[in-house]
Amino acid sequence: MSRMPTRPTLRLLPxxxxxxxxxxxxxxxxxxxxxxxxxxGVSHYSDSPPPDQAIKGRTMNDKGGSVAPTAAAKPAINANCSNARSNLTVLQGSTTVNIDEDKDGKPDRALNDSERANRTTLAEAQIKTYCEGASVASGA
Known part of the structure; x- marks a missing residue:
């Protein structure tokens, strides 16, 4: 036996x-x-290019406004690269580096020399991995 759709279902269909x-x-x-x-001097808008005229490209934003053209687009900044470089700078500096082991937002202890050296090596490896044309400045 087939079942007919109910009236609420039929109302939703359109x-x-x-x-x-x-x-x-x-x-x-x-x-x-x-x-x-x-x-x-009359402005025309069309989905096809103007007849016998040079076409000049223009980029529009999502609100319909014109976006100023840039001479050369800058490459997007890789967050992993930025973080690795920042970490290396801090680790190679002379200040004490503290660590938050219990993730409560407060430093629990300072890194010892061995841990600092290990993390410096890790930061250098991350720079080689995440940064294009990576050059690691080894100092300190």
Whole structure:
């Protein structure tokens, strides 16, 4: 025996179908838009490039505003590389390095010379791993 859907289920069906249509239509809204001014100074917007004109690229942010072009994009800073370099600088310095063993946010004791040397070696290895063109400054 087949069971017919209940009325609340049937009421939800049009909304569900409309939602699915919107989800599948989203890529259509991500089309490239071209803007140009004609000889009279009138701005035109189109999804195809202007006829017989040079195209100048422009980057837009998510709010529709223009983003100023940069001459050369800087590489993203690798957080692991930054942390390893920072750790090495502290470990090679002359100040006491404390450690929080119970993770309560308060230092419990200072590193001894052996632990400091081990952590310095570890920081140097991390720099070689995480930093491009890594050069480890060995001092102290």
């Amino acid at each position: 909304g569900l179908l409309a939602g699915l249509c919107l989800v599948f239509a989203l890529p259509a809204f991500a089309a490239k838009v071209y803007q140009w001014k004609d000889a009279k």
